[in-house]
Amino acid sequence: MINQHSRFHAIRRAFTSTVTIGLLATSVMACGDTLTGSPLPGEIDVRNLDTGQYPTEPVDAHDDPIRAPFYDMKQVAGMRVADYVATADEIDPALKYTLEDQVTFEVMIESEFDRFGTDMRTIAETNRYLYAFASGGSSEPAYITQLSRQWPKKSEPKSTTLATIVLQFPDEDSAKLAAQQFHDRDLAQFTEKNRPVALDKYPGAHSHWNPESPFMRSTIAHGTYVVGYQISAPSNDLQALTSLTEKAYDTQLPLLDQLPPITDVQLLSLPWDPDRLVVRAMDPLNSGAPSLGDSSSSVGLRGILHVAPDRATARSSYKAMNAVRFGSAGDSIVVRTENDESARKAVTDKLFPFATTRSAAPPLNIPDSTCAETSEKYGTARFDRFVCMVAYHNYVGIVTSDQLVDVHQRAAAQYSILANAR
Secondary structure (H helix, E strand, O other), X not given: OEOOOOHHHHHOOOOOOOOOOOEOOOOEOOOOOOEOOEOOOOOOOHHHOOOOOOOOOOOOOOOOOOOOOHHHHHHHHHHHHHOOOOOHHHHOOOOOEEOHHHOEOOOOOHHHHHOOOXXXXXXXXXXXXXXXXXXXXXXXXXXXXXXXXXXXXXOXXXXXXXXXXXXXXXXXXXXXXXHHHHHHHHHHHOOOOOEEEOOOOOOOOEEEEOOOOOEEEEEEEEOOEEEEEEEEOOOOOHHHHHHHHHHHHHHHHHHHOOOOOOOHHHHOOOOOOOOOOOOOOOOOOOOOOOOHHHOOEEEOHHHHHHOOOEHHHHHHHHHHOOEEEEEEEOOEEEEEEOOHHHHHHHHHOOOOOOOEEEEEOOOOOXXXXXXXXXXXXXXXXXXXXXXXXXXXXXXXXXXXXXXHHHHHHHHHHHHHHHHHOO
């Protein structure tokens, strides 16, 4: 799948050598738990599958478990909090399209912070923020034009949009100060036209809007977290803006109550890929490192939905297959389901995470596999033409490609990795 940022965001941001499987009495690959030898009874010999030049072993097959480097730990923390940040369509079902450029597990560069407020990065750093995650959605395929120190505009004037940022700070006092400063600095930048707005349900929130614009910004401190919204309505209707903002807080704040905050020391020791799902995902580059640029993520259901262009279809399919946890790498996604039956159900019921138009030939000699042609488009997202799913025990692998032969090879490689990663 392809979009303006990465193939991962279209699933998302939301896929070389031949290896053997089975038991070998004299060899168990240390640390990677990869078994080599002949296939187990009742299983196919994956050495005979056409995998092209794609890898057929998990990334950590011959190495120690992969650990996230310290400079990527903010991104790992962002993946952790993503599972407790409401997707836009949870707040309002009409917000069914992903604002692609709004989704990032590590809000780091100034332009990403500028979507939510003036000098926000400087203020966040001054108050020693630990990490930040951002997401968004809209009622129509839309882009937000966000030039530095200018009030936002949108490509679809009649659309409703919602962008979310969640930051964690070392303590509640730092969070409160940061939320106040975010508001004060931003309002000062636009003081000629913007006006403060009070939210009756959330007197602790800091909000302001431009009466000539359909956009409003709001921030609130909630424990050690700060939640920020940039919301737009189809018109400069203040009641519509305040109502949606309050609804967003109604949905979001209880989710954060479920996530214990972490310290700066704990951040550096967060587990990366504890279920070994990322290393099971077929990545031609075999990176395995936690980098959004490399399309690697380790998340739960809500986390994967943030990067799914078609969130409604993805949510329905993942819930139907009883998905528990997700790992992604390259263009591939591996899903751990509740049990073997759930994984097989994903294949037999063709529970693809985005719309398909018709069935396609499945890969040869792979049990529990299915393929389809995709709709190739959803909103601003673009998909590869073909998608295949394979099931192995309680795992489901999802791969895509524009070529049928290639997607079959990817599916064969993905199945091989799952078999070799026992």
